[in-house]
Amino acid sequence: MKLIRxxxxxxxxxxxxxxxxxxxxxxxxxxxxxVKQSIVAFVEKVTxxxxxxxxxxxxxxxxxxxxxxxxxxxxxxxxxxxxLDRVKALAPQHPEWKDKEPFASLLKGDVKGALAGGEPAxxxxxxxxxxxxxxxxxxxxxxDWIATAKHPTKKRLYTEMVYQPMLELLTxxxxxxxxxxxxxxxxxxxxxxxxxxxxxxxxxxxxGSSIKTKVELRDGKPVLVRLPELNFIDDxxxxxxxxxxxxxxxxxxxxxNSDGDQQMLEWTEAxxxxxxxxxxxxxxxxxxxxxxxxxxIGTLDxxxxxxxxxxxxxxxxxxxxxxxxxxxx
Amino acid sequence: MKLIRxxxxxxxxxxxxxxxxxxxxxxxxxxxxxVKQSIVAFVEKVTxxxxxxxxxxxxxxxxxxxxxxxxxxxxxxxxxxxxLDRVKALAPQHPEWKDKEPFASLLKGDVKGALAGGEPAxxxxxxxxxxxxxxxxxxxxxxDWIATAKHPTKKRLYTEMVYQPMLELLTxxxxxxxxxxxxxxxxxxxxxxxxxxxxxxxxxxxxGSSIKTKVELRDGKPVLVRLPELNFIDDxxxxxxxxxxxxxxxxxxxxxNSDGDQQMLEWTEAxxxxxxxxxxxxxxxxxxxxxxxxxxIGTLDxxxxxxxxxxxxxxxxxxxxxxxxxxxx
Numbered sequence: 120m121k122l123i124r125x126x127x128x129x130x131x132x133x134x135x136x137x138x139x140x141x142x143x144x145x146x147x148x149x150x151x152x153x154v155k156q157s158i159v160a161f162v163e164k165v166t167x168x169x170x171x172x173x174x175x176x177x178x179x180x181x182x183x184x185x186x187x188x189x190x191x192x193x194x195x196x197x198x199x200x201x202x203l204d205r206v207k208a209l210a211p212q213h214p215e216w217k218d219k220e221p222f223a224s225l226l227k228g229d230v231k232g233a234l235a236g237g238e239p240a241x242x243x244x245x246x247x248x249x250x251x252x253x254x255x256x257x258x259x260x261x262x263d264w265i266a267t268a269k270h271p272t273k274k275r276l277y278t279e280m281v282y283q284p285m286l287e288l289l290t291x292x293x294x295x296x297x298x299x300x301x302x303x304x305x306x307x308x309x310x311x312x313x314x315x316x317x318x319x320x321x322x323x324x325x326x327g328s329s330i331k332t333k334v335e336l337r338d339g340k341p342v343l344v345r346l347p348e349l350n351f352i353d354d355x356x357x358x359x360x361x362x363x364x365x366x367x368x369x370x371x372x373x374x375x376n377s378d379g380d381q382q383m384l385e386w387t388e389a390x391x392x393x394x395x396x397x398x399x400x401x402x403x404x405x406x407x408x409x410x411x412x413x414x415x416i417g418t419l420d421x422x423x424x425x426x427x428x429x430x431x432x433x434x435x436x437x438x439x440x441x442x443x444x445x446x447x448x
Numbered sequence: 449m450k451l452i453r454x455x456x457x458x459x460x461x462x463x464x465x466x467x468x469x470x471x472x473x474x475x476x477x478x479x480x481x482x483v484k485q486s487i488v489a490f491v492e493k494v495t496x497x498x499x500x501x502x503x504x505x506x507x508x509x510x511x512x513x514x515x516x517x518x519x520x521x522x523x524x525x526x527x528x529x530x531x532l533d534r535v536k537a538l539a540p541q542h543p544e545w546k547d548k549e550p551f552a553s554l555l556k557g558d559v560k561g562a563l564a565g566g567e568p569a570x571x572x573x574x575x576x577x578x579x580x581x582x583x584x585x586x587x588x589x590x591x592d593w594i595a596t597a598k599h600p601t602k603k604r605l606y607t608e609m610v611y612q613p614m615l616e617l618l619t620x621x622x623x624x625x626x627x628x629x630x631x632x633x634x635x636x637x638x639x640x641x642x643x644x645x646x647x648x649x650x651x652x653x654x655x656g657s658s659i660k661t662k663v664e665l666r667d668g669k670p671v672l673v674r675l676p677e678l679n680f681i682d683d684x685x686x687x688x689x690x691x692x693x694x695x696x697x698x699x700x701x702x703x704x705n706s707d708g709d710q711q712m713l714e715w716t717e718a719x720x721x722x723x724x725x726x727x728x729x730x731x732x733x734x735x736x737x738x739x740x741x742x743x744x745i746g747t748l749d750x751x752x753x754x755x756x757x758x759x760x761x762x763x764x765x766x767x768x769x770x771x772x773x774x775x776x777x
Contacts, residue, residue: 177650254692298652311696321506322696323627323653332692334685334711340718341711343692350693356663363583363661363672364679365694367640367651382663382670389669 145291148284148442155439157432158288161395165371166295172393176296180370182326182362182383183289185303185310187376187417188399189318190281191270193408195230196416197277198309199241201264203230205248213247222247250330250347253337254308257345261312275447278317282399283445285374289318292372300370302326302362304354304379308345326365328353358383371395381422384431396431398422403437406444474620477613477771484768486761487617490724494700495624501722505625509699511655511691511712512614514632514639516705516746517728518647519610520599522737524559525745526606527638528570530593532559534577542576551576579659579676582666583637586674590641604776607646611728612774614703618647621701629699631655631691633683633708637674655694657682687712700724710751713760725760727751732766735773 149155164172165179186192206216206225216222221240224232234240249257270280289299301310301320307327314320329350332343353361359382362370373380373387376399384396400419401410411419426433436443478484493501494508515521535545535554545551550569553561563569578586599609618628630639630649636656643649658679661672682690688711691699702709702716705728713725729748730739740748755762765772 177644180652307693307696315506323509323694325696329693332689334688334715341688341714342718343688359663359670359672360661364636364658365652367636367654385670386663389671 145294146284146287148287148440150439150441152439154432154434158291158395158397161372161393162292162295165393174371174392178368178371179292179295179297180300180366180368181292181297181372181374182300182302182366182370182387183285183373184375184377184380184383185301185305185327187401188282188374188380189285189289189301190277191273191407192417193410194271194416196305197270197280198305199244200268200271200277201261201309202244202248204264204268205260206244209248246330246347249306249309250345253342253344254332255342257308258312261309265313273444275444278313279444279447281317281445282440283442284440285399286318286445288374289320293319297372298324300324300326300362300366302353302358302373302383304328304352304357306330307353326353326361328357354379356382359386362386373397374399375422376401377417377419378422379418381425384422384426388429388431396426396429397434398426398431399434400436402435403440403443405437407436409437474623475613475616477616477769479768479770481768483761483763487620487724487726490701490722491621491624494722503700503721507697507700508621508624508626509629509695509697510621510626510701510703511629511631511695511699511716512618512702513704513706513709513712514630514634514656516730517611517703517709518614518618518630519606520602520736521746522739523600523745525634526599526609527634528573529597529600529606530590530638531573531577533593533597534589535573538577575659575676578635578638579674582671582673583661584671586637587641590638594642602773604773607642608773608776610646610774611769612771613769614728615647615774617703618649622648626701627653629653629655629691629695631682631687631702631712633657633681633686635659636682655682655690657686683708685711688715691715702726703728704751705730706746706748707751708747710754713751714754717758717760725755725758726763727755727760728763729765731764732769732772734766736765738766 146155164170165174167173183189186196203225206222210216210226216226221233221236221244265278269276273280292299299320301314301324303310305327307325307329310327311322311325314325315322331346331348331350333346334341335344351357351361358380362383369390370387371390372395373383374397375383388394388396401408403409410417411423475484493499494503496502512518515525532554535551539545539555545555550562550565550573594607598605602609621628628649630643630653632639634656636654636658639656640651640654643654644651660675660677660679662675663670664673680686680690687709691712698719699716700719701724702712703726704712717723717725730737732738739746740752
């Protein structure tokens with residue numbers, strides 16, 4: 120009797136498993152239309168065995184920019200917000216900052232004044248806040264900040280400033296055998312502490328900008344100390360270099376949102392076989408922000424001309440996304 | 449009637465799947481003894497759910513040196529053999545090499561004389577043979593060489609100079625949820641074209657030394673050109689740096705064979721929880737080679753003292769390996 124019950128249950132599973140797929144829409148936050156169709160059509164083509172467009176699982180590499188592509192980047196890159204918060208936190212240990220720019224302006228609350236020094240000012244702020252500690256210490260600092268810091272206007276945790284449609288896209292790609300990577304101009308060690316939890320992307324699949332590190336012994340144990348010296352800038356022509364260095368294969372799908380991603384998309388397109396190049400166009404001033412050619416953050420100018428000329432997929436955030444941010448927990 | 453047959457077959461599978469594991473020995477080329485036991489015991493402990501030593505799948509990172517650990521390295525690093533072959537192949541395009549060291553000696557067949565110039569000579573040979581082409585062109589050059597070049601004394605393809613027991617170990621680890629990486633002083637782009645086929649390790653899980661690359665447009669398409677400029681040396685203290693840069697997590701198991709791996713093993717040991725540090729000791733002059741402290745290639749001196757002092761696992765090739773190389777195809 121028991122055996123018969125077991126067999127019946129097993130048979131039920133067999134029937135369920137062999138039924139034609141009645142799967143729910145894997146991209147429910149994407150409005151129906153050309154953009155969504157272009158994504159689904161691409162995935163269906165490269166995963167269809169026997170088709171001329173078929174790509175083996177091992178070669179299904181997908182790369183995503185982070186700032187402005189997977190999470191928001193206004194009114195300033197979130198990593199810069201982190202750095203500014205760190206300047207405030209570290210100020211008691213640096214009395215000299217009171218009289219030293221860009222720190223002096225920052226500590227008076229004058230962010231604009233501090234950043235008026237341009238790249239050299241930002242470089243100073245980044246090095247003062249990102250170097251000088253071990254990699255393990257920095258990881259903990261990032262974890263603590265990301266768990267509590269909130270966006271100045273949206274009042275959400277930064278990890279709740281990610282795009283729900285892109286989360287669905289990452290999951291959809293992985294369900295179809297893709298390996299998903301981040302390829303960002305942001306700091307590799309700033310992203311790794313939270314990308315697995317937030318995006319399902321493990322540390323070894325994060326490519327980003329970095330500073331140099333070196334081994335030191337502390338209490339007889341090796342640690343890696345972060346040095347105030349640039350190692351690699353993973354932006355613009357750096358993106359193909361970073362992809363090659365880290366992944367060693369050309370992506371077949373890449374998504375960005377700015378001119379900093381142009382070379383990554385061109386590199387993706389240059390490979391043989393079917394390729395997917397996508398850009399997120401920030402067109403939604405109500406739910407997110409609307410900006411492109413004239414924005415200093417996430418400038419989208421040349422890449423947009425190229426996308427239109429070549430028929431890359433351009434996501435019109437306002438039109439193509441049913442939801443922008445995930446529901447708050 | 450048909451349904452009953454289906455149910456019977458299904459029931460059979462259910463029975464098979466629920467039988468206690470009667471799996472064959474996953475490491476048949478390892479002789480029974482302390483070393484094999486230490487490997488199996490480690491894997492069983494970290495994969496046992498609920499145990500204090502349990503490690504989640506995502507954190508099961510295993511790193512392997514390549515030269516002398518996964519494949520042989522005598523009488524010279526195989527990548528150097530590749531470079532020497534390339535000098536010969538490129539000589540017609542470089543008439544000036546006839547009068548220029550180290551090339552002149554090399555082309556006369558005097559390898560020892562050519563290498564007498566030490567590191568600067570080797571640097572010249574490597575840059576002359578590894579730079580100046582696109583990454584795609586270099587990949588093809590490596591593929592062509594590795595498919596045909598044979599070891600000078602063993603008369604095997606270099607990809608048949610890999611260690612059968614280590615192939616089994618890689619497979620065994622992956623079957624237990626480990627992600628296996630190569631972390632080698634060898635060139636990252638020299639390994640990637642064949643590591644997936646030979647070791648089951650995909651390009652994105654290969655960490656190695658590298659030269660710089662830059663994007664160029666050729667016929668309107670971007671290519672990456674290999675520059676005669678060092679980017680990163682993945683050896684000694686470079687190994688923890690490379691592991692952190694590329695993987696972003698500390699391995700829980702690491703295997704090497706020389707003093708060049710010492711810092712990787714120390715870095716692995718420094719993490720919290722159960723860790724496995726292994727060294728291959730080349731003790732088999734009959735089947736492979738016997739060398740350690742006094743060898744210029746794969747010097748094993750300080751790391752051997754440390755392994756003995758700390759109780760790391762030291763593989764005695766002669767004693768612990770039933771087979772060294774795989775059967776020739």
